[in-house]
Amino acid sequence: MDTDFTAEQDEIRRTLRELLLRRCGPAQVRAAADTPAGYDPALWTALAEQLGLPGLALPEVYGGAGGSVTDLALACEETGRFLAPSPLLATAGLAAPLLLSLGAARQRTGVLPRIASGALTAALAVPGPSLATALALTGDNGGAWAGGGRAGGVQARRTDSGWRLYGQVEQVLDGHSAGLLLVAAHAGGFARSRTLLFLVPGDAEGLVRVRRTALDATRPQARLQFRDVAAELLGDEDADVLGALAGLGDTGAVLLACEAVGAAGQVLGRTVEYVRQREQFGRAIGSFQAVKHRLADVYVQVQAARSAAYYGAWASVNGERVGGLALAQALEALRCAAAEGIQLHGGIGFTWEHEAHLYFKRASGDELLFGPAYRLRAHAADAAQLFAGREVRM
Numbered sequence: 001m002d003t004d005f006t007a008e009q010d011e012i013r014r015t016l017r018e019l020l021l022r023r024c025g026p027a028q029v030r031a032a033a034d035t036p037a038g039y040d041p042a043l044w045t046a047l048a049e050q051l052g053l054p055g056l057a058l059p060e061v062y063g064g065a066g067g068s069v070t071d072l073a074l075a076c077e078e079t080g081r082f083l084a085p086s087p088l089l090a091t092a093g094l095a096a097p098l099l100l101s102l103g104a105a106r107q108r109t110g111v112l113p114r115i116a117s118g119a120l121t122a123a124l125a126v127p128g129p130s131l132a133t134a135l136a137l138t139g140d141n142g143g144a145w146a147g148g149g150r151a152g153g154v155q156a157r158r159t160d161s162g163w164r165l166y167g168q169v170e171q172v173l174d175g176h177s178a179g180l181l182l183v184a185a186h187a188g189g190f191a192r193s194r195t196l197l198f199l200v201p202g203d204a205e206g207l208v209r210v211r212r213t214a215l216d217a218t219r220p221q222a223r224l225q226f227r228d229v230a231a232e233l234l235g236d237e238d239a240d241v242l243g244a245l246a247g248l249g250d251t252g253a254v255l256l257a258c259e260a261v262g263a264a265g266q267v268l269g270r271t272v273e274y275v276r277q278r279e280q281f282g283r284a285i286g287s288f289q290a291v292k293h294r295l296a297d298v299y300v301q302v303q304a305a306r307s308a309a310y311y312g313a314w315a316s317v318n319g320e321r322v323g324g325l326a327l328a329q330a331l332e333a334l335r336c337a338a339a340e341g342i343q344l345h346g347g348i349g350f351t352w353e354h355e356a357h358l359y360f361k362r363a364s365g366d367e368l369l370f371g372p373a374y375r376l377r378a379h380a381a382d383a384a385q386l387f388a389g390r391e392v393r394m
Contacts, residue, residue, distance in 0.1 A: 009070070016053075024043070029084070038177060053088055057092065058092075062116055077259065090174040098248060107232075123173060135248060137323075153186055157187075163230070163232070169223070254316050258309045260331055266359070268295070270356070271298075
């Protein structure tokens with residue numbers, strides 16, 4: 001295993017960090033999150049045109065940079081460091097890989113170059129609060145989450161003019177602003193039920209999109225209603241949609257883990273800087289042994305999570321699936337770092353206006369969407385048959 005990053009990867013990280021340092025201060029992040037789109041379009045254009053982030057892990061034939069998941073994960077670490085609101089995760093992390101693996105040749109050549117250039121954003125719409133299950137992160141993605149032939153979710157019906165969608169989807173990341181939606185829907189009735197993916201333009205007739213109030217405003221979510229909406233089948237009806245979603249879950253978990261590690265490192269750094277300056281009883285509070293111990297524990301946890309996230313990125317390229325475990329460790333590190341940051345900032349840290357709360361909300365919001373950590377670990381243990389045939393004594 002080669003643990004060194006390439007010169008190109010180091011350059012991308014350095015350039016991206018410099019750009020975000022100028023464009024993503026706490027006030028700028030809050031202002032961007034409060035816009036109708038939930039992000040700064042000018043920043044997204046800069047990320048796409050100057051650094052090519054949307055196409056970083058896409059093949060060159062589709063206008064991408066031909067990089068790997070590791071390249072995109074390192075970029076996500078930097079965007080996570082500043083909690084930069086952008087459609088990068090939804091577009092490049094979730095939607096683009098499905099288009100690449102399942103899409104017909106016509107669909108790939110028509111959509112992926114626009115995604116790589118930043119001209120088109122996309123979102124994955126999974127019915128209900130089932131994204132972690134659909135991605136096989138916290139349970140078996142057998143397909144029941146898509147409707148299972150019963151009421152709820154999204155139903156797909158074939159007509160003479162093509163496929164039509166009915167139903168409602170909650171908690172769709174960047175679903176209110178995405179130019180293209182990848183919708184997981186149930187088709188075929190109860191006896192022949194199956195889960196398929198469909199392409200729906202963001203301005204399709206009969207589609208109603210409403211941005212929801214989310215715990216983490218930097219990770220905007222939407223409610224989508226499909227009222228007899230025309231849709232295009234992604235790929236063909238025999239495609240292994242559930243297998244593709246499970247594979248996507250591992251790489252998506254790696255990207256989220258790197259995001260969380262970047263955020264945890266940033267909030268820890270800000271806390272260390274504060275305790276060096278804040279004085280009590282004539283001394284900087286960072287000189288107190290109890291404060292040192294608490295920050296040392298957080299540092300060890302963040303470094304361990306960073307190692308796990310980097311290994312997960314390497315493993316995903318080499319056919320090993322450990323993304324869920326890396327994500328569990330990274331989410332715990334971020335939650336711990338943000339909580340200690342709020343505590344050690346004292347009275348100012350407990351005000352909603354302080355930036356430490358943005359990091360704590362990111363940790364809590366990601367656990368609600370993709371976790372919690374104990375379920376990520378439990379599913380990994382079940383998949384590895386860690387406790388199969390063994391009696392656990394307490």
